Amino acid sequence: MSTFQRARSEDQREARRQVILQTAATMLEEMPVSAVSLNELSRRVGLAKSNVLRYFDSREAVLLDLLIQLAEEFFTQIGKQLPHVVKADASIRARAGGVATALASEIAANPMLCELLSVQAGVLEHNVSAETVAKYKRDGYASLAGFTAALRQALPELSEEDAAEATRTITLLAGALWTHAHPPQAVQDAYAADPSLIFLPAGFASSLERTISIVLMGLLAD
Secondary structure (H helix, E strand, O other): OOOOOOOOOHHHHHHHHHHHHHHHHHHHHHOOHHHOOHHHHHHHHOOOHHHHOOOOOOHHHHHHHHHHHHHHHHHHHHHHHHHHHOOOOOOHHHHHHHHHHHHHHHHHOOHHHHHHHHOHHHHHOOOOOHHHHHHHHHHHHHHHHHHHHHHHHHOOOOOHHHHHHHHHHHHHHHHHHHHHHOOOHHHHHHHHHOHHHOOOOOOHHHHHHHHHHHHHHHHHHO
8 A cells, every 4th residue: 555645735635636536436447336435445545544534525525526527528528529410501300319319429438427427416415515515516517518508509499598408407317327227236137037127128328319319309399
């Protein structure tokens, strides 16, 4: 286990935070959120648990911070891509379909983001301070604003209010559908024994694409 000296400057503190977040991300590549413990995170980082808690309220606060980093990266990326995935002279339905296809594909390619979105409200927003939640929400809304602007560029028929509703709904759908597409082992065993029980027979990406398309066309029809 490596030995850390106390971080004295703000740059050192931020570097320490990033090491903790990167270590949490590595753990999530190996195990589900439920298996990520503060004890193991501390051991891998090389800090006592009490020292990790100097930087984050709790395990959940670490994962919330990781979620917002992943979301910011994703929304920045998709914001650059969306205006180029549809033809400006195509029909509304064709453009909405193109947006849905691109979004579903990119979201499905970010499993860690989906995993964290799926437990955001039920797990990650518990055992954290009001200050931590407020910072997370403000940063998240700022990221969503960029996503909203990109969506309106691809679908200018959407009002700003409708585009904002679409981005919030798409984010919620990604987390909810991910949960159903990646059930616990007992559910997988039941599905294997009786495929008619499968909740999302089309799979995550196809189901997400379909629901995003429905959301966009519904808002465009208002």
